[in-house]
Amino acid sequence: MHNFDSLITVCDFLENSARNFSDKTGLIFEDKEFNYREIKKQSDLIRDFLIKKTNKGDVVAIFLPNIPEIIFSYFGTLSSGCTVLLVPTNISDKNLIFQIKKIKPRFIISQNKYNGKFKRVGISAENIIDIDYISNEKSVCIEKRIVNPEDPSTIMFTSGTTGEPKGVKLKHQNVVSATKNIIHFLNWNSEDLDVNILPLCHSFGLGNIHCAFAVGATTILFRDAINLKKIIRVIVEKKVTTFASVPAILRLIVDNYMSEFKECGRFLRFVQTNTSFLEEELIKKIINVLPNTDLYYYYGLTEASRSTFIALNKNLGKIKSVGRPLDGVDLKIIDTKGNTLGPMNIGRICIKGNHVIEEYWDNKEASLEIKNGWLCTGDAGFLDKDGFLYFFGRNDDIINVSGEKVMPEEIEEIARNFPGVKEAVAVGVADNILGERVKLFVVPSNDVFNKNLLLEKIKKNLENYKIPKEISIIDKVFYTDNGKIQRNKVRDYYAK
């Protein structure tokens, strides 16, 4: 059993495993393997370099893809007493400028291949440190810095489906609390072998690194989720026990590699996925293909990592739920006036717990959403009488048709699976009588698309109030840097 008491800051995840599992392989990437001692050594090189060049509390941005160096840089920066700004490498130039101006990091740890991007957005070369340069610097620093639980550890920007992106400021104690909760619920242990295909610059992927490192498990890191066949082959060959993926990738795996994925079920203890729309049909397919593997679904935000969990295979009667809050997490649903709602009433989801942030980075207005420890999310949902949460979608995206709440994903899912549809976006538009009505935008993939046939299909599958009153053909959809649909932007753009 792992000793949780020794986990005080994020740095302890690596410190402890380097002490307790020093010769054990902690990380596998392509043909390279690193034991925990080596990971610590690489991380210490970065720590020593930064201690000499920074003051405690400075922010250091990490701009790296999924390679071992992002992990070395992350732990090295944290143990230098600096705060990490994790920047996705697929970020748009506009958002990169926004983040850099907002945070003003002391340095950006990156690779030469991104220099063109930095030059394009006007970032001075003296602020950029090539990761290979640090790794080859052998000088030792004797100064040590104390890192405290209440120190900020990480800043990650939320994608901002509406408004400008918000800098989520996580403290060490928030991350430690979330990690302990997840480890406890999923029973992560040192025998686990995890395949991580998720971007480590986001909460889901990074959270799995936290769990694996905190218990001394082994991570097989993938650069991306492109070669699904290889990922599945590795799961079988290496006898991988834990795997996490977004629903879209699980869908591709199930649709294209059903028999190969079945083989994975011999070894996988669990598969985790998150709160993107997960249709019932896909859940049932996965449970059917992996009958001895737990399928965990969670609800969480960067601001309040993995607040609820459900093992869908063990709760078939609650298959549309995102689960119950983990230990130490409180949930409530409020109405527009801030009153707490009873079971089965849809409202705004609020979360409280040690894993919840106290404030956003330099954003007083957004920080007003956190009161007395309660984070009032922008998400809509309800709790049932057993305390299971049902996630309804972004509060801003919910379409209110004469008091009936419509989740756009439900309509979009049917449209996307219809012949000739490449992309579909459902939005609410003003209606004199209903308040709002559903409008569906479709990007056709070919000439086969027939608007009337799609409407018939939707009518057969959904309640009357969810049926679009209008289907418009468009040529493109707007996404955030994380690939989330910007529904309001689509609606406003095509309203012109």
Added chain:
Amino acid sequence: MDNEIREKIRNIFIKHFNLSTESFDFGKNRSEFENWDSLAHLQLVSDIEDIFKINFEMDEISEISKPEDLLVLVVKKENAQF
């Protein structure tokens, strides 16, 4: 026809990854691109399917690791249509 396909694919890449003409190279590996991640990969493949009116198998999509791979696949599929 192959040259025409080559030119089209070059332009798709330049537009998709916001590249300068001189920095594009058919032999450049995926990891050498600034932002060729899973999402960009699927969007790229989807664009190419639409433009050339062809369909890729999942295995083919998985194996694409440089622009050259896509070029070879498109040429093969286009030639098969004639």
